[in-house]
Amino acid sequence: MPKRVxxxxxxxxxxxxxxxxxxxxxxxxxxxxxxxxxxxxSLNLVQYYFDTKAQLVHSALLHLEHQSHxxxxxxxxxxxxxxxxxxxxxxxxxxxVPTDEASRAFRLVWTSYAVLAMxxxxxxxxxxxxxxxxxxxxxxEVLARAQKAGRIAAHLDVxxxxxxxxxxxxxxGTSVLVGQRSATQALEVMHYHLARLFSDxxxxxxx
Amino acid sequence: MPKRVxxxxxxxxxxxxxxxxxxxxxxxxxxxxxxxxxxxxSLNLVQYYFDTKAQLVHSALLHLEHQSHxxxxxxxxxxxxxxxxxxxxxxxxxxxVPTDEASRAFRLVWTSYAVLAMxxxxxxxxxxxxxxxxxxxxxxEVLARAQKAGRIAAHLDVxxxxxxxxxxxxxxGTSVLVGQRSATQALEVMHYHLARLFSDxxxxxxx
DNA sequence: GCCTTTACCGTACAGCGGTACTATAAAAAC
DNA sequence: GTTTTTATAGTACCGCTGTACGGTAAAGGC
Numbered sequence: 367m368p369k370r371v372x373x374x375x376x377x378x379x380x381x382x383x384x385x386x387x388x389x390x391x392x393x394x395x396x397x398x399x400x401x402x403x404x405x406x407x408s409l410n411l412v413q414y415y416f417d418t419k420a421q422l423v424h425s426a427l428l429h430l431e432h433q434s435h436x437x438x439x440x441x442x443x444x445x446x447x448x449x450x451x452x453x454x455x456x457x458x459x460x461x462x463v464p465t466d467e468a469s470r471a472f473r474l475v476w477t478s479y480a481v482l483a484m485x486x487x488x489x490x491x492x493x494x495x496x497x498x499x500x501x502x503x504x505x506x507e508v509l510a511r512a513q514k515a516g517r518i519a520a521h522l523d524v525x526x527x528x529x530x531x532x533x534x535x536x537x538x539g540t541s542v543l544v545g546q547r548s549a550t551q552a553l554e555v556m557h558y559h560l561a562r563l564f565s566d567x568x569x570x571x572x573x
Numbered sequence: 574m575p576k577r578v579x580x581x582x583x584x585x586x587x588x589x590x591x592x593x594x595x596x597x598x599x600x601x602x603x604x605x606x607x608x609x610x611x612x613x614x615s616l617n618l619v620q621y622y623f624d625t626k627a628q629l630v631h632s633a634l635l636h637l638e639h640q641s642h643x644x645x646x647x648x649x650x651x652x653x654x655x656x657x658x659x660x661x662x663x664x665x666x667x668x669x670v671p672t673d674e675a676s677r678a679f680r681l682v683w684t685s686y687a688v689l690a691m692x693x694x695x696x697x698x699x700x701x702x703x704x705x706x707x708x709x710x711x712x713x714e715v716l717a718r719a720q721k722a723g724r725i726a727a728h729l730d731v732x733x734x735x736x737x738x739x740x741x742x743x744x745x746g747t748s749v750l751v752g753q754r755s756a757t758q759a760l761e762v763m764h765y766h767l768a769r770l771f772s773d774x775x776x777x778x779x780x
Numbered sequence: 781g782c783c784t785t786t787a788c789c790g791t792a793c794a795g796c797g798g799t800a801c802t803a804t805a806a807a808a809a810c
Numbered sequence: 811g812t813t814t815t816t817a818t819a820g821t822a823c824c825g826c827t828g829t830a831c832g833g834t835a836a837a838g839g840c
Contacts, residue, residue: 370838398829399828545690
């Protein structure tokens with residue numbers, strides 16, 4: 367069996383296992399042994415691919431961000447009319463709100479890491495500051511294009527609108543995860559937000 | 574020294590210590606010993622007032638919610654013109670965004686608990702569902718009054734607006750805590766949101 | 781064909797964390 | 811004044827967790 371093995375793939379496999387454990391039992395339940403069991407390998411192998419737990423945890427975070435990136439990029443590419451800002455923002459909302467189990471797991475683990483980062487600043491640097499900033503810039507661009515096209519009001523600050531969109535989605539996402547709201551209700555709120563953004567005077571669907 | 578002692582006060586003292594530890598080092602760093610040290614008492618006393626750690630953690634959460642309640646009520650009462658919805662919502666924003674150290678600590682610990690609750694549903698019940706729901710109802714009432722008074726547009730859904738306010742404040746609050754944004758920027762976003770709510774056509778302050 | 785490297789295993793060790801047990805003075809009860 | 815309760819202390823135990831150490835068999839290099 368000891369033939370040559372793809373380290374990157376093994377590490378990804380382990381990181382995935384960590385994310386599954388964290389999503390199921392919480393990040394506090396992530397232990398070397400639990401991750402090893404979830405990955406179907408021995409404790410020692412986890413140690414073999416990640417010298418220390420800190421490295422493992424950190425790598426899993428980067429892995430998570432990378433995955434999120436790919437999901438987002440894939441969804442953007444699968445848009446039939448990627449030109450319209452509305453479709454783009456709808457896609458963002460669909461991606462951001464924890465509807466299916468996968469996105470629920472992702473957002474749960476991500477938020478867990480965010481809480482960790484609040485008291486461990488060096489963990490935060492890249493993923494929690496640069497990541498969201500990049501997303502905000504993307505959204506800002508989309509909004510700016512829509513504004514130039516006259517689709518959203520000229521007096522709006524597209525940069526703040528991007529922040530508002532991102533922060534609101536994080537907020538409702540959290541409320542879904544703690545069980546205060548259903549994913550459907552969250553989507554309703556986000557669609558309402560988009561409707562207001564596009565100055566849609568239609569208040570609500572008829573009862 | 575063993576004279577009669579106010580248990581409720583002792584428990585509150587310990588809960589405060591727990592919150593301080595959690596705010597400084599994270600909820601994962603909260604141990605019986607750490608709390609005891611922070612509270613300036615022996616490990617055994619903490620055990621004496623809270624039989625088990627689960628009880629301690631749960632009690633501290635209730636304590637935190639109670640404190641938050643009182644802070645919010647106090648701020649509402651200190652309003653000079655509590656009738657106007659705008660003032661009320663400004664107060665909400667000022668309370669919700671982690672500006673000073675106290676509110677930063679509160680929001681950090683609260684969010685930590687929220688993450689715990691995501692994988693421990695019985696922890697969530699009262700504080701994370703009923704708490705925010707109550708706040709949302711309050712905000713909804715305020716908005717409904719403002720709407721009847723003609724201060725905000727008639728076609729808005731005051732209930733969703735309340736949700737939007739709360740969720741947005743949580744979202745930007747989190748972004749402040751992870752260091753992505755300053756509290757000032759967060760306040761800017763919230764004020765922008767209020768301005769849009771009140772259909773204030775003024776886009777931004779002049780540069 | 782030999783030796784090094786690589787992928788893996790089992791186990792052990794040390795530290796920490798929650799909990800339990802025993803003790804002890806001061807107050808309260810009677 | 812004795813007895814019981816109450817608030818406190820110290821300490822010990824056990825399980826879990828991260829990490830380290832020693833071993834092993836297959837593959838690859840030369």
